[in-house]
Amino acid sequence: MSRGMAAIAARALVIAGLAGSVASAPGCAARREAQTDDPVSSEASPADKHFDVAVGSFHNGMFEDAKLQLERALQADPEHADSYYLRGVLLLNEGRTLVDAIETQQCLTDDAADLQRRRAQQLHRQAREAFATAVAHYPDGAAGRGRASNSLSVVSLFFHDDDAAIEHSRAALQERFYADRYSALTNLGWAYYNKGDLVSATNELRQAVLLNPDFCVARYRLAQVYLDSNLPEQAVEQARQVVDDPRCPIQDAHRILGVASLRLGDEQGAHEAFGSCVQLAPRSCLAQDCSRFLGSSAGDAVARGGP
Structure with a gap:
């Protein structure tokens, strides 16, 4: 994927x-x-x-x-x-x-x-x-300036402009009265991930999870970084917390859980994760991706690198 x-x-x-x-x-x-x-x-x-x-x-x-x-x-x-x-x-x-x-x-x-x-x-x-x-x-020191800067990082990520996302996330974090720092850290970490800097991505996303353990976007993204870092056990741990939380309907977390479980040899757990991925939004593009892992060739697909 x-x-x-x-x-x-x-x-x-x-x-x-x-x-x-x-x-x-x-x-x-x-x-x-x-x-x-x-x-x-x-x-x-x-x-x-x-x-x-x-x-x-x-x-x-x-x-x-x-x-x-x-x-x-x-x-x-x-x-x-x-x-x-x-x-x-x-x-x-x-x-x-x-x-x-x-x-x-x-x-x-x-x-x-x-x-x-x-x-x-x-x-x-x-x-x-x-x-x-x-x-x-916004006047200097206003919390709203931090919110707006972080929102600019969201737009930059949408357009795959990771350097701009890093700039805007950092600007948000520099605002002393900006309360939702975990959100800016999450976007900062994801921008680093998109640039291939897994170490910096891990660092920022871990901080985001520490600041707000209930922010499922940070956990989901951290799970993806762990998966790409060849740390399937840690990926399973983070993805499982997202999947088990009814407040976090992130379909892709189920895919991550499935791929990481397969890499650990847990075929039953992987099958359940891919199945729930499809069930969340059966007609989605992501469901098509998860569906191919429900077949007999799933193990071979993961061996070739997975999504």
């Missing part, structure tokens, strides 16, 4: 993490209210108020209304950094949905699928522009 396919496998959860950073942060009006004795928070600007409504719409899946509120916020304040950040998350989510439709819900390679891929790329470019604008407008 290509590293590009492995990157696709975790994209949904990475974007969900960005969405979570929106969900976990109070709106601008709420922050201002916390800083003043006025319970009505009359100091909240019109842009702040529109942004808070956009966040509520975003949480409720009302994405078009969220976009409308963000437009109003930016009309009121063209430098409203939080609005640019949420706009970027919405664009990423839309792009992810298009990719999932042609690679996870089905495995399509026709001309229409190519059009959808190009549209997804366009949405990611627009998201990159929104995140870059957010970085430019």
